[in-house]
Amino acid sequence: EDPSNAIFSLEAKKGSKTFFQGINTPTYGYNGDFLGPVIRVNKGQNVTINVRNSLDEHTTTHWHGLIVDGDNDGGPHQMIKSDEIWEANFMIEQPAATLWYHPHIMDITGKQVYMGLAGLFYIDDEISASLDIPKDYGVDDIPLIIQDRSFDRNGNLVYDFPQNMMNDGMIGDIIMINGTVNPNFQIRKDLMRFRILNGSNANLYTIRISDNSTFYQIASDGGFLEKPVSLKELTLSSGERAEILVDFSSYTKGDVPSLVVNNNTALNFEIDDVENSSYAIPEYLTEVPRIDIEKASNQRAFRLQGMGNMVSINGKIMDMSRIDEFVSLNSTEIWEVTTVGQMMHSLGHPFHIHGVKFQVISRNDNPPPENEMGWKDTVMVYPAETVKVIMQFTKPGLFMYHCHNLEHEDAGMMGQFKVE
Ligand code: C2O
Ligand code: CU
Ligand code: CU
Numbered sequence: 333e334d335p336s337n338a339i340f341s342l343e344a345k346k347g348s349k350t351f352f353q354g355i356n357t358p359t360y361g362y363n364g365d366f367l368g369p370v371i372r373v374n375k376g377q378n379v380t381i382n383v384r385n386s387l388d389e390h391t392t393t394h395w396h397g398l399i400v401d402g403d404n405d406g407g408p409h410q411m412i413k414s415d416e417i418w419e420a421n422f423m424i425e426q427p428a429a430t431l432w433y434h435p436h437i438m439d440i441t442g443k444q445v446y447m448g449l450a451g452l453f454y455i456d457d458e459i460s461a462s463l464d465i466p467k468d469y470g471v472d473d474i475p476l477i478i479q480d481r482s483f484d485r486n487g488n489l490v491y492d493f494p495q496n497m498m499n500d501g502m503i504g505d506i507i508m509i510n511g512t513v514n515p516n517f518q519i520r521k522d523l524m525r526f527r528i529l530n531g532s533n534a535n536l537y538t539i540r541i542s543d544n545s546t547f548y549q550i551a552s553d554g555g556f557l558e559k560p561v562s563l564k565e566l567t568l569s570s571g572e573r574a575e576i577l578v579d580f581s582s583y584t585k586g587d588v589p590s591l592v593v594n595n596n597t598a599l600n601f602e603i604d605d606v607e608n609s610s611y612a613i614p615e616y617l618t619e620v621p622r623i624d625i626e627k628a629s630n631q632r633a634f635r636l637q638g639m640g641n642m643v644s645i646n647g648k649i650m651d652m653s654r655i656d657e658f659v660s661l662n663s664t665e666i667w668e669v670t671t672v673g674q675m676m677h678s679l680g681h682p683f684h685i686h687g688v689k690f691q692v693i694s695r696n697d698n699p700p701p702e703n704e705m706g707w708k709d710t711v712m713v714y715p716a717e718t719v720k721v722i723m724q725f726t727k728p729g730l731f732m733y734h735c736h737n738l739e740h741e742d743a744g745m746m747g748q749f750k751v752e
Contacts, residue, residue: 333376340371342393344449345386351513355487360387360447366511368451370475373424375457381420385412390437391444395453396571397431397553397709402729405686408438408652409730426689428460429555430527430573438652442502442533442738446491450477450531459556459618465577466525466611474524477531478593480504500639500678501534501739507598519580519601523611527575530568533738536679540565541578542590542597548613551575554689554707556617561703569682569712571736577613620706623691623722627664632657634669636713636735639678641743643735649744657749659725666693670718680714681740686731687751690723710736725751
């Protein structure tokens with residue numbers, strides 16, 4: 333563990349970016365014009381992050397997946413007014429993982445994320461450092477923030493959508509990777525590690541390689557899986573992350589495999605001549621001890637209902653002055669999350685809980701797939717599904733649980749729990 337201090341500064345600001353040649357698109361970004369820097373910390377570190385709000389509207393900055401007390405979580409209560417600075421302070425006590433940060437302001441989270449406010453947050457520890465996997469940032473360890481956007485004919489981002497029965501949140505027609513439309517990426521004939529974030533407002537992404545080759549998921553939201561899980565495709569809902577290994581060693585120069593997202597080519601890989609793979613797919617990654625369900629002292633039910641802007645949890649919409657659930661510090665609980673009253677065009681609801689990392693116990697009473705056996709903080713709950721999760725609450729304070737479809741969240745599909 334690393335006992336040092338780390339200090340970061342973020343500035344939420346307006347900017348503009350050229351997504352299409354010759355066209356300037358007004359955007360928001362952290363420190364730059366669109367998205368934000370990767371914040372990288374070690375387990376054990378004492379971290380300070382100063383967030384300046386240079387927008388002309390309020391914002392907050394939430395560390396999605398980070399297990400810290402409620403006051404430093406960056407939820408709707410940690411408001412940063414225009415021209416003000418918020419200082420977050422916390423110790424990193426959880427295993428290596430790919431987390432992220434984004435605004436969490438009441439009613440306009442969706443718009444602020446859509447305009448470009450989001451960034452990755454990596455935690456490293458002894459295990460991530462010692463595993464024999466690609467870990468050279470930008471070389472063989474590549475972040476992939478996947479988002480979809482719509483632009484109007486002047487190149488402006490369109491955050492405006494009809495709230496009707498055909499529309500369940502802001503879903504754009506253009507897939508972007510790391511804020512770039514149609515990128516090419518030069519790739520070694522080697523094993524590559526991609527850290528994928530579904531950073532969309534409301535979309536589900538099914539990801540595959542264009543030739544349907546096998547890849548290996550090595551981590552979920554909260555860190556490494558016990559062992560790599562071989563897959564041909566992977567579905568991530570808004571807010572979920574996965575790390576995957578893709579072996580490019582058998583391609584030859586001139587091949588152009590691509591990353592396909594919802595059947596659209598999202599990223600072209602240009603195969604380089606460089607040497608063959610020096611890495612192998614590891615057999616084992618780390619221990620992920622299952623939480624004993626006997627340890628749970630309480631069980632709660634959450635009913636996710638509706639679509640569009642007619643959404644609720646247990647029949648209620650978010651009220652910042654109402655605490656919906658009280659949880660005892662250090663207790664273990666099972667939460668049962670059910671999607672009810674789904675209409676035809678609804679995708680379901682990605683359910684996210686702040687301040688914890690959880691394990692999925694079951695989907696409709698069946699065991700979860702192998703790649704959901706690791707630590708999670710967001711889980712997709714499909715129409716007519718009941719998902720049970722178990723977690724221990726180790727940090728005190730006021731936290732949110734909500735649907736990570738940001739339009740649902742902004743419409744009130746969120747509740748508060750207090751750990752004390
Ligand atoms: Cu990624 Cu409460 O959010
Ligand atoms: Cu969160
Ligand atoms: Cu939802």
